[in-house]
Amino acid sequence: MLIFVPKESVEGETRVALVPPSVKKLIGMGAELAVESGAGEAAGYPDSDYSDAGAEIREREDGLKSADLVLRVRPADPREVALQKRGSMASGLMDPFGSEDLMKAHADAGISALCSELIPRSTIAQKMDVLSSQANLAGYMAVVIATERLDSILPMMMTPAGTISPAKVFIIGVGVAGLQAIATARRLGARVEAFDTRPVVEEQVKSLGAKFVKIDIGDTGQTEQGYAKELTPEQVKMQQAGMAKVCASSDIVITTAKVFGRKAPRLLSAEMLKGMRPGSIVVDLAAESGGNVEGTVCDQEIVTDAGVRIIGWGALECRVPRDASQMYSSNMVNLIEHFWDKESSSLRLNFDDEIITGCLLTHEGKIVHERFTS
Known part of the structure; x- marks a missing residue:
């Protein structure tokens, strides 16, 4: 499974979705990692740190097109969502109440979108709670x-x-x-x-x-x-x-x-x-x-x-982008690890799990979250 981390494009955003130690951990679990050049620079992580951790440095478009999971901090540009392959996944802050066009873009592209803001505030999900961190x-x-x-x-x-x-x-x-x-x-x-x-x-x-x-x-x-x-x-x-x-x-x-x-x-x-x-x-x-x-x-x-x-x-x-990125990255790794299938070395969505039902916005070409389907 290929996980791609693009450089954040929102003006003023200095964080990165994964820091090098997290990259190393995911690779140890069996994942492949690719990072866009410069993705971690604002947070104090040069490309060499990611390369040393085992990640490949890729161009943005290539990474988006080939990834099975795209990890971001801020909401994506809806035009970039269309570059992802059908059946892939995306995770990050998605502003679901203020970005209906982004939600629709994920649905139209056949992407399973995991919205960090909607992760339940339960004991088991506490370590994935981006908003709190x-x-x-x-x-x-x-x-x-x-x-x-x-x-x-x-x-x-x-x-x-x-x-x-x-x-x-x-x-x-x-x-x-x-x-x-x-x-x-x-x-x-x-x-x-x-x-x-x-x-x-x-x-x-x-x-x-x-x-x-x-x-x-x-x-x-x-x-x-x-x-x-x-x-x-x-x-x-x-x-x-x-x-x-x-x-x-x-x-x-x-x-x-x-x-x-x-x-x-x-x-x-x-x-x-x-x-x-x-x-x-x-x-x-x-x-x-x-x-x-x-x-x-x-x-x-x-x-x-x-x-x-x-x-x-x-x-x-x-x-404070270095610490903010480290905390965000830890939240993302905990989410991935919770649903990681060791046999196939891939992320498997468990639809009986309250975390998935709580944060999954789109799946198989449809908006599936109950708060946005009515």
């Missing part, structure tokens, strides 16, 4: 970037010249990214507060040394997959009112709230931003899906009239 890094980078741009330091300092109070950081949304942001800000010495609509995460927040902000917005909870449920417009207003005072006293605010398959909820209004001090920082991790903050512009930094800096850079994990 990348969100960890995004949460870390949100704090690092905010710290670099803040006009003061994070930790308390007691010096002969006087005592400097610790900076206050407010994290909105305590998922994977939020928890990592809390841990990172605490390690840097900040005083951290956090809020989430799911009361169940309060213990996790406290275990990291942060204060959990309680705001009564009525009945809330989480989905079967562990995500926060979408709030009603009335609940959003109640939440904003409760958060306004905390934001006003914070030096850094990081928002992480996303609703899978929908536009991100608007959590910080322009009025709330006016209440923050000049020089304070807001990092919006939901910028790519519309933003949690009024005024966020994806992939840009803007400063409001009140002097608050809003950072809306997308995919912050791309700023």
Whole structure:
């Protein structure tokens, strides 16, 4: 079975779907590996590392046409999907709710498309969970970037010249990214507060040394997959009112709230931003899906009239591409290994497995995922 890793073509994407140690492991399992020249350069992996691991360096078109499985990070160009041979497979982030043309392209080409975003959040699939592994890094980078741009330091300092109070950081949304942001800000010495609509995460927040902000917005909870449920417009207003005072006293605010398959909820209004001090920082991790903050512009930094800096850079994990690639690559290898048939040295899709039923978008010329067939 030939696995091909093309160079990512989306502007600003620095990750690669497989790193050389993963290539070596897959070859040891019996797979053949081919990598496009330059695929790993942005992540610090030259072609020679892949060659040393046993991979062949191939031209893009040749690799796509001959591969049995194409591994990517970002969604493919639908025009390139048609180059793959019928009956082959593709895996990676596919933006299923925003790229209907890509889904149709895979179906029309007869390709079995495995969508990384739809891998179930179950115990057995945890090691394949791309969204969680990348969100960890995004949460870390949100704090690092905010710290670099803040006009003061994070930790308390007691010096002969006087005592400097610790900076206050407010994290909105305590998922994977939020928890990592809390841990990172605490390690840097900040005083951290956090809020989430799911009361169940309060213990996790406290275990990291942060204060959990309680705001009564009525009945809330989480989905079967562990995500926060979408709030009603009335609940959003109640939440904003409760958060306004905390934001006003914070030096850094990081928002992480996303609703899978929908536009991100608007959590910080322009009025709330006016209440923050000049020089304070807001990092919006939901910028790519519309933003949690009024005024966020994806992939840009803007400063409001009140002097608050809003950072809306997308995919912050791309700023640490070596580790991001290593984690993504590990997720991909775990997925392949789970369905690997040793006798035929190939990937076999088990349609009785919840992982396949959860993430398989297209198969044998049809869109097969239940969320997109109606």
